[in-house]
Amino acid sequence: MAEARHRKWHVFQTKDELSVAMAKYTAHLSAKFCKEKGLFTVVLSGGGLIDWLCKLLEPPYKDSIEWSKWHVFWVDERVCAYEDPDSNYKLAMDGFLSKVGIPNKNIYAIDKHYAADGNAEHCAALYEECLRNLVKQNILPLCPNGKYPQFDLQLLGMGPDGHMASLFPGHPQINVKDKWVTHITDSPKLPPRRITFTLPVINSASYNLMAVCDDHTEQCPRSIADIFKHNNLALPAAHLTAHVETMWYLDKAAASLL
Numbered sequence: 001m002a003e004a005r006h007r008k009w010h011v012f013q014t015k016d017e018l019s020v021a022m023a024k025y026t027a028h029l030s031a032k033f034c035k036e037k038g039l040f041t042v043v044l045s046g047g048g049l050i051d052w053l054c055k056l057l058e059p060p061y062k063d064s065i066e067w068s069k070w071h072v073f074w075v076d077e078r079v080c081a082y083e084d085p086d087s088n089y090k091l092a093m094d095g096f097l098s099k100v101g102i103p104n105k106n107i108y109a110i111d112k113h114y115a116a117d118g119n120a121e122h123c124a125a126l127y128e129e130c131l132r133n134l135v136k137q138n139i140l141p142l143c144p145n146g147k148y149p150q151f152d153l154q155l156l157g158m159g160p161d162g163h164m165a166s167l168f169p170g171h172p173q174i175n176v177k178d179k180w181v182t183h184i185t186d187s188p189k190l191p192p193r194r195i196t197f198t199l200p201v202i203n204s205a206s207y208n209l210m211a212v213c214d215d216h217t218e219q220c221p222r223s224i225a226d227i228f229k230h231n232n233l234a235l236p237a238a239h240l241t242a243h244v245e246t247m248w249y250l251d252k253a254a255a256s257l258l
């Protein structure tokens with residue numbers, strides 16, 4: 001494991017090894033937080049991540065994790081119907097959540113009707129309201145500065161252009177601080193309408209695990225080098241921190257220019 005500034009990282013030879021490590025990391029934190037607090041708040045993203053979580057569906061994790069204590073959120077979501085193949089909710093439900101015993105009431109998807117209508121602004125406002133209610137119910141604590149919710153673990157991915165969640169290079173959402181959840185209607189990665197946690201919310205999490213596997217684009221390893229060697233803050237993912245630990249899991253191809 002390597003460490004620089006606030007970042008720690010591991011490079012894995014294969015996606016499979018990365019996936020094994022991600023399951024171990026997640027299971028360890030699940031056990032820790034379930035023991036300490038009686039629940040575990042986990043934030044998912046879309047993209048390849050859900051595939052890489054598949055090791056959690058195998059022994060020893062599938063039967064040992066206290067799934068009933070999980071509360072699941074999305075760091076970003078595409079504003080479309082739940083049945084739409086673009087939906088991050090559908091991706092996670094089909095590939096992961098439907099296979100484990102997380103109570104439905106603990107799975108916090110965006111508003112079904114506004115999502116189907118494509119109303120990104122309302123979806124963002126309602127998702128923020130949902131988080132604020134969970135703070136009132138003591139399911140989500142606030143971080144020490146009292147301004148933002150604090151999730152236990154966020155599982156994130158980075159796009160080849162250096163975006164994370166739906167915070168894209170050159171777009172203003174990265175600067176939003178007065179909201180917990182904001183929206184975008186012209187996302188360069190399709191579909192264009194999305195909601196996303198704001199940067200201060202992302203960085204308030206206790207643990208952030210960013211997993212990046214190169215899909216054989218040249219851009220991805222360049223962005224990783226730009227972040228790790230030059231801390232190029234034009235790339236949203238370069239801003240990632242966390243309260244306790246910011247961990248990057250890279251496959252060999254994504255780390256090839258380091």
Ligand SMILES: O=C(O)[C@H](O)[C@@H](O)[C@H](O)[C@H](O)COP(=O)(O)O
Pocket residue numbers: 045046047048049076077078088156157158159160163164165166189
């Ligand atoms: O809704 C989304 O598109 C995602 O949440 C997005 O932020 C994703 O995590 C990255 O783009 C990485 O995606 P890949 O793993 O597909 O490269």
